[in-house]
Structure formats: structure tokens, C-alpha cells
Amino acid sequence: MNTLLRPALRLAAFCTVGVLAAVVVGNTLDRTVTGPTRDYAAEFTDIEGLSPGSDVTLAGVRVGRVSDVTFAPRDDGTSRAVVDFEIDSEFELTTDVTADINYGDMIGVRYVALTLPERSTGTVLPEGATIPIEQTAPALDLTALVNGFEPLFESIDPAQINALATAVIEAFQGQGGTLDSLLLHIAAVSSDIADHEQVFDSLVGNLETLVAVADRRSEDISRLLSGLAVVGDALAGDGEQLATLVDRGSTAVRSTAVLMAGAMAPLDRSVTDLRVMTDAWIPQTENFEQAVRRLPELADSLNRISDYGGWLNLYMCNFTIKAGDFETNIFGSTYSEVCR
Numbered sequence: 381m382n383t384l385l386r387p388a389l390r391l392a393a394f395c396t397v398g399v400l401a402a403v404v405v406g407n408t409l410d411r412t413v414t415g416p417t418r419d420y421a422a423e424f425t426d427i428e429g430l431s432p433g434s435d436v437t438l439a440g441v442r443v444g445r446v447s448d449v450t451f452a453p454r455d456d457g458t459s460r461a462v463v464d465f466e467i468d469s470e471f472e473l474t475t476d477v478t479a480d481i482n483y484g485d486m487i488g489v490r491y492v493a494l495t496l497p498e499r500s501t502g503t504v505l506p507e508g509a510t511i512p513i514e515q516t517a518p519a520l521d522l523t524a525l526v527n528g529f530e531p532l533f534e535s536i537d538p539a540q541i542n543a544l545a546t547a548v549i550e551a552f553q554g555q556g557g558t559l560d561s562l563l564l565h566i567a568a569v570s571s572d573i574a575d576h577e578q579v580f581d582s583l584v585g586n587l588e589t590l591v592a593v594a595d596r597r598s599e600d601i602s603r604l605l606s607g608l609a610v611v612g613d614a615l616a617g618d619g620e621q622l623a624t625l626v627d628r629g630s631t632a633v634r635s636t637a638v639l640m641a642g643a644m645a646p647l648d649r650s651v652t653d654l655r656v657m658t659d660a661w662i663p664q665t666e667n668f669e670q671a672v673r674r675l676p677e678l679a680d681s682l683n684r685i686s687d688y689g690g691w692l693n694l695y696m697c698n699f700t701i702k703a704g705d706f707e708t709n710i711f712g713s714t715y716s717e718v719c720r
Contacts, residue, residue, distance in 0.1 A: 415468060415469070416468075416469040417444065417466040417467060417469055418467055418469050419465075420464075420473065420505065420507070420508070420510070420511065421462055421463065421464045421509070422465070422479040422492070422510065423452075423460045423513040423516060424461045424462075424479075424513065424518050425513065426461065426519065427449060427481060427518065427519075428518075429481075429489070429490040429519060430446060430492070431446070431449060432446050432447060433445055434446040434484075434491050434492065435491040435492070436465045436466075436492045436494065437491060437492070437494065438471055439495070440493075443494075444466050444467030445465065445466060446464070448463075448464040449462075449464070450464070460513060462510070463479075463492060467494075472504055473494065473505040474496060474497075474500045474504060475502035475505050476497055476500055476501060476502035476515070477494055477495065477496055477502075477505060477511060477515065478494070478495045478515045478516065479492055479493070479494055479495075479511050479515065479516045480493045480495070480517045481517070482519065483520070490519055
């Protein structure tokens, strides 16, 4: 009897410990919110890595959990990721709250971080409301971040990077003799980066200028992109005509090239003659300006001559007959007002 009782007691103890351990693990993994809760939602452009059960924090303190993740269509034909979450009813959100998706650890676990402004001017966010996409931010794309260093990596010798990585590994493996080599490789890489310091400074300066200009011209850029979209749609609709235009354009270019080849000599002469004309014109600039200033007087005179109608009035102010030394003025010495 004792022989059977002892193994049974051991088995019971083992099962009890296993059940208790399972309960502890279950309670640890269970991220439910105890007590009454409030349900909200938030729109995001990207929720990669977020799943139901992920934490929701407010000022760094866990206050809730993600209950569901869905995609909702919009009126403009696009879709947005909608994250439904619940928080403890003890906490209140306002209409100016922001929601970010952050990394919880290095293995990719993510959570929703809620942030209230220091001086909130919004009203209380009603239960069941949705935080708009303008007040949310997706998680940082580490792939895009690493790819942003690609120009820097391209400017460094790959052999130096490999040697540096090898020295780091050997140093952490306890091979103290490689520490000097590690420092030398770090110095070499740093020196190579320092050699490109002006390039990096210029790049950063240009990026700051570009961002500032783009910020000032944001409306113009938006209109430009909208215009390009319209042009793209028009070109897509007239693809056959565009292809025909491109095919005929090569013929037109060849014809223009032949025409220009035959007209080069006359064109050179025209340019030379134009240079001669401008050389003669420039010294006479003052006389030309004076003539232009007297044009109104000439116009007034012509206007007086033709002010009696659509004809020209001519006046004979002097009629002199001369024969040898004899000379006489038939009209005498009296002149009309026009001839004075």
C-alpha cells in the first residue's frame, strides 16, 4: 500500500505545481484590463507588429490593451488601419490626444502610446470616438532608417567595416590582443568619415535649406503634385496619341537637324551682321534717345497738317523768279501764319 501511495503523492504534487505554474503563466500573459473600461479607436497608416492584446499606455503607464485591429474603407477609395482599444475608466482622454505606435522591446513587440498635451484645450473625448489619422503616428520603420545610412556606408571602404566587425567580435570573445587592432580600425574608419566631413556638412546644410523651402512652398508643391496627377491622367488617356507623337517627333527632329545644318552659314552671317549693327547702334544711343523724345513733337506737327480731313495741306510760302542778276518775289514779303 505504501509502495503505491508514495508515487501517487509525488504525481499529485507534480500536477499541483504544474497547475499553479500554468495559472501564473496565464495570469502573466493575460493582458486584460480589470474593472470597468472605456472603448476608443484610432486610425493609423501602418500598424505592422501591432496585434490584439498589445498594451496601451498613457504617460508611460499601462492603462489598457488593444482589443481589435481592422481595415476600414474610406470615401476616397483608400483604406486605413483602425485599432480598437480599451482603457481603464479611471482615465479620461481629450479630443487633442495623440496616439503613437512604439517599440516595446528589441524583438519587435509594439504598443500604443497615448499622449495628452501639457495644456490641453480640447474637450473630453466621448466613449466610442475615433482618434483621427492626423493625430496618430505609425511605428518607426527600422528598415527605412537603416537604408538611410546607405550613402554613408557607400563612402566607407567595405574591407575596413569587415575588419572592424571582426575585431569587435574577437575583443568580446576575450582575445585581448585584438583590442589594439580594434582601436586602430575604429581610428581608420573615423578618419575616413572625417575626410568626408565637408561633404556631410554640405549635405546636412542643403537638406535644411531644402526642408525650409519645401515648408514655405508646401501649398505650391501640393498644387504642383495635383497638376502632375492631372497631366498623368491625361497622358494615360491619350497614350496612343502620345506614342504617335513620339514616333513622329524623331522625324521632326531629324528634319530640323538637316535644316539647321544647311542654314548654319546664313545664320552665322546673320549673327555677324547683327553684331555689326549693335556695334554701330550703341555709340548712337544718345542720338536715338533724343529722336525718341522728339517723336511727340513730330506727331503733333503731322496732326496739325492733317487736321482738316483725310488729306494733306500744302502751303506755298515763297515764289521767286530769278533771271540773271534780276530776282523778284511775286508774293511779296508778307507771309501767312503757317509760313512764319
